Amino acid sequence: MNTLMDAMHGYGVSSTQYLQTHYKDAQGWFLFVSFAADLRNTFFIFFPIWFHLRASVGIKLIWVAVIGDWLNLVFKWILFGERPYWWVHETPYYSNMSVPHIEQFPMTCETGPGSPSGHAMGAAGVYYAMVTSILTIMLSKKKTCSTKALYLRGTLWTLFWTIQICVCLSRVFLAAHFPHQVIAGVITGMIVAEVFNRQRWIYYTSLQKYINITMFLLIFAVGFYVLLKALGVDLLWTLEKAQKWCVNPAWVHMDSTPFASLLRNMGTLFGLGLGLHSPLYTESKKSTSTSFRIGCILSSLLLLHLFDSIKPPTHTAALFYLLSFCKSATVPLVTVSIIPYCVSGALSLPNKKHL
DSSP states (O other): OHHHHHHHHHHHHHHHHHHHHHOGGGHHHHHHHHHHTSTHHIIIIIHHHHHHHOHHHHHHHHHHHHHHHHHHHHHHHHHOOOOHHHHHHHOGGGTTSOOOOOOOOTTTOOOSOOSSOHHHHHHHHHHHHHHHHHHHHHHTSTTOOHHHHHHHHHHHHHHHHHHHHHHHHHHHHTTSOOHHHHHHHHHHHHHHHHHHHTOOGGGSOOHHHHHHHHHHHHHHHHHHHHHHHHTTOOTTHHHHHHHHHOSOGGGOOGGGSHHHHHHHHHHHHHHHHHHHTOHHHHHHTTOOOHHHHHHHHHHHHHHHHHHHTOOOOOSSHHHHHHHHHHHHHHHHHIIIIIHHHHHHHHHHHHHHHHO
């Protein structure tokens, strides 16, 4: 088994070296793709847009992103996946040959295990959910002819797979993942999205159920960590490797640690539950005009962009995790209830003046 994994890792390093050698001029593009594939963009861009256009799609995106990333964390803790940028320095695979040189970049030094790829899994899940939602919406119209339907399907799925290929190549180019890790990420992400395509209960979930699910996911992950820690298995074994082999210590970010990801996701799910069951959301649902939707989208994107620029302090890990949870909970809460309520009030002012 070790021989097989070494061969796969060796092929992966060769793939990274090939991409970095022959496509060096595409470095900026690969860096942009990795940035765009980050789940943060789902929460701060895709969710606000979709929620105010069609709330059910926005809600589904949050569930797919949160549960998918939670599963990704659990899979990583189980699979103990290596990452190219440290494996190449520690493996005996190159004992009889020179160690290949691979470049590192600001997005290379992820601190969690590598399998499956979180970027590939998140991008596959989120874009699969969006593509299938668009197809459902567009093809539900009775007047849609078969030729247009075929053209629409072909265009959207071609776009979907083009994005997935770019994300996979990007992660391999940056030496953050091996090829088999990004392939596993795409497959599992699509499975998660397809599962939630078939779920209706997520649109009618009570606040208590949101709280219960959030607590269950949090307790399960922490309990799993504590249990294996008691058995002598350190699930944070990758932190030391990242700090040791990253060429620039500034590239090792606390927000890429497993627990930072866990707290962000739990905060997002909790915040969505609070927002959907807020009296402000109930009041703002009465407004359905186009100007209201556009106002909500623009206001959300602007405010969340400003909010995203606020970074929690990293000098104390516990404080960082707590503030990350609160910040993540605020994003859907503001998007779902506070901004629509304010926009609705602002649009009703001219009418009140006329009265």
